[in-house]
Amino acid sequence: MSTPALPIDQRAAATGDRSGYAMEFENVCIAFDEKVVLDGISFRLNHGETKAVFGVAGSGKSVMLKLAIGLMRPDSGRITVLGQEVTSETEQELFKLRSRVGIVFQESALFDSLKVWENVSFRLMEEKIPFDEIERRVRESLRFVELERTYDMFPSELSGGMRRRVAIARAIISQPEVLLYDSPTGGLDPVTSNTIIELIMKQRDVYKTSALLVTHRLQDAFTMASHEFDAKKNEMISIPKGQRGQVPLSFLILKDGKVIFDGDAHELAASRDEYIREYIS
Amino acid sequence: MALELELVSPVDVVKKFVLSVQEYMALAAQSVANFFRRPLYMGDMLQQADLIGFGSLPIVVLTGLSVGALLALNSASTLQRFGGITLIGQLVSLGMVTELGPLITGLMVAGRNASGMASELGSMIVTEQIDAMRALGTDPSKKLVTPRVGATAFMLFFLTIIADLLGLVGGWAVAHLLFGLDTNQYWTSAWETLVFRDVFSGLIKPVMFGFIISTVGCYYGMSTTGGTQGVGRSTTQAVVASSVLILITDFFVTKLIFAIFGVR
Numbered sequence: 001m002s003t004p005a006l007p008i009d010q011r012a013a014a015t016g017d018r019s020g021y022a023m024e025f026e027n028v029c030i031a032f033d034e035k036v037v038l039d040g041i042s043f044r045l046n047h048g049e050t051k052a053v054f055g056v057a058g059s060g061k062s063v064m065l066k067l068a069i070g071l072m073r074p075d076s077g078r079i080t081v082l083g084q085e086v087t088s089e090t091e092q093e094l095f096k097l098r099s100r101v102g103i104v105f106q107e108s109a110l111f112d113s114l115k116v117w118e119n120v121s122f123r124l125m126e127e128k129i130p131f132d133e134i135e136r137r138v139r140e141s142l143r144f145v146e147l148e149r150t151y152d153m154f155p156s157e158l159s160g161g162m163r164r165r166v167a168i169a170r171a172i173i174s175q176p177e178v179l180l181y182d183s184p185t186g187g188l189d190p191v192t193s194n195t196i197i198e199l200i201m202k203q204r205d206v207y208k209t210s211a212l213l214v215t216h217r218l219q220d221a222f223t224m225a226s227h228e229f230d231a232k233k234n235e236m237i238s239i240p241k242g243q244r245g246q247v248p249l250s251f252l253i254l255k256d257g258k259v260i261f262d263g264d265a266h267e268l269a270a271s272r273d274e275y276i277r278e279y280i281s
Numbered sequence: 282m283a284l285e286l287e288l289v290s291p292v293d294v295v296k297k298f299v300l301s302v303q304e305y306m307a308l309a310a311q312s313v314a315n316f317f318r319r320p321l322y323m324g325d326m327l328q329q330a331d332l333i334g335f336g337s338l339p340i341v342v343l344t345g346l347s348v349g350a351l352l353a354l355n356s357a358s359t360l361q362r363f364g365g366i367t368l369i370g371q372l373v374s375l376g377m378v379t380e381l382g383p384l385i386t387g388l389m390v391a392g393r394n395a396s397g398m399a400s401e402l403g404s405m406i407v408t409e410q411i412d413a414m415r416a417l418g419t420d421p422s423k424k425l426v427t428p429r430v431g432a433t434a435f436m437l438f439f440l441t442i443i444a445d446l447l448g449l450v451g452g453w454a455v456a457h458l459l460f461g462l463d464t465n466q467y468w469t470s471a472w473e474t475l476v477f478r479d480v481f482s483g484l485i486k487p488v489m490f491g492f493i494i495s496t497v498g499c500y501y502g503m504s505t506t507g508g509t510q511g512v513g514r515s516t517t518q519a520v521v522a523s524s525v526l527i528l529i530t531d532f533f534v535t536k537l538i539f540a541i542f543g544v545r
Contacts, residue, residue: 066412069416071412071415071416091415091420092420095418095419095420096418098415098416098417098418099418101416103413103416105409105412105413106409107408107409109408109409109410109412109413110410110413111410111413111414112404112408112410122414122417122419123417123418126320126417126418126419170417
């Protein structure tokens with residue numbers, strides 16, 4: 001993107017965020033009918049940090065992302081995003097906050113009836129930005145995900161991996177301060193998955209965006225923990241073993257609606273919990 | 282495989298029904314309130330007007346012509362027996378303008394567009410496109426529901442006028458070609474029999490039916506659950522519910538007009 005992202009501490013000051021966290025979940029509970037999906041989960045996401053969220057299917061990972069952006073309401077608990085309390089705000093008030101948060105849905109959720117450029121520029125068109133500016137930013141976003149050639153295509157003409165990358169382009173076009181990725185590599189081949197992880201890493205290391213990354217693939221998170229994006233070479237490079245702890249990446253594991261682990265890669269590797277050992281083995 | 286029967290409490294059924302009515306009313310009220318709030322998506326409304334209005338024109342033309350012709354054909358033989366064939370213009374005119382024009386057009390458009398709206402919005406729900414729209418800071422009620430409601434109510438008004446006119450043309454074709462009634466006599470009696478209350482009744486109904494078709498279609502679409510199977514279910518329910526509501530509303534609006542203007 002042409003406009004460089006603000007450094008993390010300046011971003012927080014500029015947005016009036018005094019909580020010091022990009023996101024905070026406090027004792028959040030939600031149940032569907034009789035089934036408790038999230039049972040009092042609490043965690044914090046620092047500015048500029050990426051938190052990889054793990055859990056078996058149906059453990060409430062996607063629900064957590066929808067709660068974070070106010071697409072669902074918790075039964076109890078408090079959620080704060082960029083200093084704004086999501087849980088107490090009306091849908092209309094949340095629209096403002098959502099302009100500062102990007103989300104990539106599990107199945108991309110691109111609008112079928114709109115072309116790729118219209119999908120990517122959806123938010124900007126709603127904001128009535130001049131067309132020249134929109135076109136420039138759409139091309140920039142598509143260039144970021146290396147899909148500029150799909151500008152005039154419909155989503156139905158794209159492969160699964162390309163759709164995910166377009167969804168990432170749509171999420172980042174407004175340079176959000178927080179990004180939420182819902183299984184961005186789910187169901188994709190290893191090469192395409194790697195491309196997407198590289199894009200997420202680029203967003204983390206070049207634009208310092210805070211992110212929640214829901215994934216089933218442990219190897220994705222380990223790649224993110226062991227690599228960083230080199231903006232000059234425009235590719236990810238492996239971090240020497242001794243310096244890996246400096247990467248702003250943490251892990252969160254959900255089990256039976258509760259957080260059973262929240263920490264960095266070293267703490268995860270050192271964990272003696274049987275379930276976690278089995279999960280990461 | 283053993284057949285398992287699940288007993289549902291009548292109280293739960295009533296509760297579910299009341300909740301559905303409440304949610305429908307909220308969606309309908311919101312769709313109207315959105316006309317007074319910015320942004321108003323005029324581009325989407327015009328697109329929907331094209332899809333709903335011009336898209337429905339062929340079936341409205343066909344049904345209008347057929348119903349008018351059938352009305353004339355069925356009544357002509359009876360009227361001829363009593364030497365009242367000249368009244369055929371009055372009968373077709375009154376029948377089409379006050380009742381059959383709005384009703385048949387409403388039911389046709391309900392079959393075509395309530396199902397279309399429910400399936401389109403339902404698919405958007407199950408593929409998370411509605412969530413994506415909300416996440417991108419756009420209110421789906423403003424962007425998707427209100428343009429459909431405005432466009433359907435507006436276009437149904439004109440579609441009904443077209444159906445009325447073509448019904449009269451169909452009636453004239455039967456009266457003139459099959460029963461030898463003079464063209465001038467037919468159109469004069471058809472025109473002169475209509476009074477303000479008939480035209481008012483015939484033009485207020487399509488606006489109400491348009492509102493019912495679009496709000497019911499959007500409600501079932503937006504409340505879709507259960508994946509692609511749910512989309513199919515919503516589509517069917519939207520057509521059934523909007524058709525039934527149109528018939529019920531028609532009865533009460535006619536009664537109300539009788540109460541206001543007196544029985545003819």
